[in-house]
Amino acid sequence: xxxxxxxxxxxxxxxxxxxxxxxxxxxxxxxxxxxxxxxxxxxxxxxxxxxxxxxxxxxxxxxxxxxxxxxxxxxxxxxxxxxxxxxxxxxxxxxxxxxxxxxxxxxxxxxxxxx
Amino acid sequence: xxxxxxxxxxxxxxxxxxxxxxxxxxxxxxxxxxxxxxxxxxxxxxxxxxxxxxxxxxxxxxxxxxxxxxxxxxxxxxxxxxxxxxxxxxxxxxxxxxxxxxxxxxxxxxxxx
Numbered sequence: 405x406x407x408x409x410x411x412x413x414x415x416x417x418x419x420x421x422x423x424x425x426x427x428x429x430x431x432x433x434x435x436x437x438x439x440x441x442x443x444x445x446x447x448x449x450x451x452x453x454x455x456x457x458x459x460x461x462x463x464x465x466x467x468x469x470x471x472x473x474x475x476x477x478x479x480x481x482x483x484x485x486x487x488x489x490x491x492x493x494x495x496x497x498x499x500x501x502x503x504x505x506x507x508x509x510x511x512x513x514x515x516x517x518x519x
Numbered sequence: 520x521x522x523x524x525x526x527x528x529x530x531x532x533x534x535x536x537x538x539x540x541x542x543x544x545x546x547x548x549x550x551x552x553x554x555x556x557x558x559x560x561x562x563x564x565x566x567x568x569x570x571x572x573x574x575x576x577x578x579x580x581x582x583x584x585x586x587x588x589x590x591x592x593x594x595x596x597x598x599x600x601x602x603x604x605x606x607x608x609x610x611x612x613x614x615x616x617x618x619x620x621x622x623x624x625x626x627x628x629x630x631x632x
Contacts, residue, residue: 434619435619437619437620437621439623444628445625445626446610446623446624446625446626447562447610447612447623448623449620449621449622449623452619452620492561492562494562496619505550505552505567505614505619505621506552506564506567506575506577506578507552507554507562507564507612507621508564509554509561509562509563510561511560511561512560512561
């Protein structure tokens with residue numbers, strides 16, 4: 405079964421630096437999404453990139469998708485202390501049975517921004 | 520437009536009791552998903568429902584777990600005879616009929632003593 409896997413598992417950088425997180429998956433997808441989760445809280449949707457897109461921007465976020473390598477990256481530029489959180493990629497399966505759109509999440513990258 | 524609502528936010532049960540978790544989707548969303556998250560792990564899909572129908576329950580344990588999304592009212596995830604291994608955060612998400620973007624609720628943190 406497909407599985408999103410993020411790396412690194414943990415990342416600690418100084419405020420103002422850029423943070424890059426990677427995600428790999430195993431099967432064909434319709435789209436890939438990135439979510440943020442603050443400690444003990446729910447998930448916040450960050451960005452969705454479709455399988456026919458290669459790059460997408462949203463504010464300080466930049467997401468790339470390489471379907472030939474089955475990988476995606478999330479770049480956060482000019483990081484802030486408030487960006488400290490866990491970041492998850494999630495994929496849905498192309499041709500999922502019954503039209504289901506269940507998401508498959510990776511283990512996440514725990515990002516710490518040091519002031 | 521209120522977001523996805525879940526209640527209770529925290530639930531404590533003793534082994535053998537029943538746990539009922541509720542989820543109200545966003546207005547206009549007819550698709551509901553339940554996920555479970557163990558500590559330090561990602562979310563694992565459990566079940567996908569539309570009004571009065573279970574579409575995909577491939578992630579649901581075969582026993583003790585059930586879910587429904589009635590015509591009126593919230594979606595319910597029910598865990599019978601809870602065990603300590605059921606302790607986790609349970610998240611509900613909803614989406615409109617034709618959109619992959621899922622909006623998540625704040626979760627219910629279940630603790631089984």
